[in-house]
Amino acid sequence: MSSLYQNAEFLLSAADIKQLPADKGVEVAIVGRSNAGKSSVLNRLTNQKGLARVSKTPGRTQLVNVFVLDEARRIIDLPGYGFANVPIAAQEKWQRTVDAYIQKRESLQGLILVMDIRHPLKPLDKQLLHYCDNRDLPVHILLNKADKLSKGAAQKTKLEVLAALTDAYRNMITLQTFSAMKNEGIKELHLRLNEWYDC
Ligand SMILES: Nc1nc2c(ncn2[C@@H]2O[C@H](COP(=O)(O)OP(=O)(O)OP(=O)(O)O)[C@@H](O)[C@H]2O)c(=O)[nH]1
Numbered sequence: 001m002s003s004l005y006q007n008a009e010f011l012l013s014a015a016d017i018k019q020l021p022a023d024k025g026v027e028v029a030i031v032g033r034s035n036a037g038k039s040s041v042l043n044r045l046t047n048q049k050g051l052a053r054v055s056k057t058p059g060r061t062q063l064v065n066v067f068v069l070d071e072a073r074r075i076i077d078l079p080g081y082g083f084a085n086v087p088i089a090a091q092e093k094w095q096r097t098v099d100a101y102i103q104k105r106e107s108l109q110g111l112i113l114v115m116d117i118r119h120p121l122k123p124l125d126k127q128l129l130h131y132c133d134n135r136d137l138p139v140h141i142l143l144n145k146a147d148k149l150s151k152g153a154a155q156k157t158k159l160e161v162l163a164a165l166t167d168a169y170r171n172m173i174t175l176q177t178f179s180a181m182k183n184e185g186i187k188e189l190h191l192r193l194n195e196w197y198d199c
């Protein structure tokens, strides 16, 4: 069902969750630290090189970007977090926006959490898992940039991350290694998304 993802189109950027489209159908959101590779993952997933850049104009990094797959399915690019030198106020705004989105969005079926495999489970990643745990929302973790490590080291990190997840989180989390650059792990990602999108 990869054509579903190839049909993705940019719909809008929202500064506030009130500006999002009607809370119907099925939504999946991509989230992660800045530079983890969210845009690259989205472009790989949709097989559209410039898609995630459509919305990436200066000053828009705090926006929630909405992409439509079909009339009932959407994918959401949440603002990145953890960039250097971000003012506390902007960080707090990120937390409020993302927390409100995760708590209130009924069409949200699951979250794709993108992490750089060399820097997994930073404090804000854990904060995010905590928000998801509050709502029993499933999370699929992509340990991206796996091409930066040997196969053995990548597998070792995967097991370490799994072991580090607390019992509270473990049931609702799946994880895999991924490389947006080398296009590795895309089938596994499709399988997980197909479950959430029920297709
Ligand atoms: N080696 C390697 N580099 C990658 C991979 N995925 C992304 N990158 C690089 O990492 C950098 C950041 O990628 P983006 O996709 O812009 O990351 P992002 O999470 O969208 O970043 P923000 O939008 O700033 O939050 C770019 O230089 C990418 O080329 C990967 O799988 N392997």
Ligand SMILES: [Mg+2]
Pocket: 038, 039, 040, 052
């Ligand atoms: Mg990006």
